[in-house]
Every structure is written in C-alpha cells, then in structure tokens.
Amino acid sequence: MAKLLQIAQAGNRILRQRAEKVENIKHNGELLRLINDMIYTCQDADGVGIAAPQVYVPWRVIVVASKPSARYPQAPQMEPLAMINPVIVVPKPALVDGWEGCLSMPGLRAIVPRHKEIHISFLDLSGTRISGVYQDFVARVIQHEVDHLDGKMFFDCADPRSFTSESEFQRLVRNGGLEEAIAKMAK
Ligand code: NI
Numbered sequence: 747m748a749k750l751l752q753i754a755q756a757g758n759r760i761l762r763q764r765a766e767k768v769e770n771i772k773h774n775g776e777l778l779r780l781i782n783d784m785i786y787t788c789q790d791a792d793g794v795g796i797a798a799p800q801v802y803v804p805w806r807v808i809v810v811a812s813k814p815s816a817r818y819p820q821a822p823q824m825e826p827l828a829m830i831n832p833v834i835v836v837p838k839p840a841l842v843d844g845w846e847g848c849l850s851m852p853g854l855r856a857i858v859p860r861h862k863e864i865h866i867s868f869l870d871l872s873g874t875r876i877s878g879v880y881q882d883f884v885a886r887v888i889q890h891e892v893d894h895l896d897g898k899m900f901f902d903c904a905d906p907r908s909f910t911s912e913s914e915f916q917r918l919v920r921n922g923g924l925e926e927a928i929a930k931m932a933k
Contacts, residue, residue: 748786751801756851756899760799765806765895767831771873777807778871781828784809789826792817793849795887797894800850806831808891812884817847819919821883829868829876832892836861843928844886845915846900855915856904857931860886905931 754760771777780803788796792815798807811826812818841859848854864885867877880888890900901909908931910918918924 748782750790751783751787753787753791753796753849754800754802756848758850760802760804761850761894761899762897763799763804764897765797765799765804768805768807768869771830771869771871777805777830780805781807781809781871785811785826785828788849789813791849794818794821794883795891796849797891799894799897806895808832808888808895810884810887810891812887816916820924824884828871829866829888830870832866832868832888832895834889834892835865835867836863837865838863842882843932844883845924845928846886846890846904847912847915848890848900851899851901853912854901855910855912856901856906857908857928858886858890858900858904860889864888907931 768777784796784801787801788809788811794812795810798805808829809826812821812824814821840862842862843857843859845855846858863881865879866888867875870876918927
C-alpha cells in the first residue's frame, strides 16, 4: 500500500541541499517503497513530477508523471516513470519559455526558460541504465525535477515579472491566454 508523504514547502532547508547519489539499487525495499509513495503523493496532489528532496529524502530520485489535470490542462499523458541518479545532457541548446508551478510552492506560477530537448540517462529500479530523449513539456518537467536534486527552485531562474497567482493562472487557462502571456513576457 502506497502512502501519502508530506511535501516540503519552499523555505525548508532540504529544498536547498544537493541530494546524494543512490548506491544500492537492486533489491532495495526502502527505495522501492519511496518511489511508490512518491508516485502516489504526486498523483494525489495533481502534480506532473516530484523529486525525493520534496518528501524529505536527500537522494537523487525523481518521478515524472505527466497527465492532464486542473493544474496542468495541456500536459501529455504518460505512465509514471522513476529516474534514479538522472543526468541531463543537452546536445542542441535551445531555450523555450513555458509556465511552471511546484508542489513545494503552491499558489505561485511563473514563466521559466528551459531547454526544448534533452537527453537523459538514469537507472531504473533493477539498476539498469536507461537513456531517453524528451522534448517540450516532459523535458521541462524533467529539468524542473533534476533542479530539485541540486537545491534549485523553479522561481530562481524565472523572470519575477512573470510571477502569477494560481487563481490568475486558472483565469488564463480559461481564457486561453497562457501563450499570449509568454509572448508578452519575451518582449
Ligand atoms: Ni517542483
């Protein structure tokens, strides 16, 4: 049975620390439990991803679980994917602006520049190295979550003029104004 984990809130020191590599992966019951609980906690909160430091565990583990919800109406559907010790490589650096939020900073949205395409290498629960190429929204989620492993928050690299409350963000969703707001920001 998966359980709901408490989510660390912005200002908590765990969110500013560098997380440690996971060494023993195979047959690690604690790690398996953590990942199941992270998936459950992320989905319960309508999140699209979560990093272990957000649930007070200083390990280099993220879960990416994009799906459409009230918080992210345009998110693509995918099976939740756990990435252990993930490493991002950017062969073709090209930044794109997009909206982000964070379960550790509810109520705040901001426009953040991220790489459009990333290559990622990580270990799965059997300790096997997996490589993947991701673009656009899912690439954005992965970059956001890997930042958490290095003690970075999404608003660190956002233009503060883009800071938007959740209610105003939801108004933009209803009015179809999300893209327009990004275009205005770029000027
Ligand atoms: Ni976050």
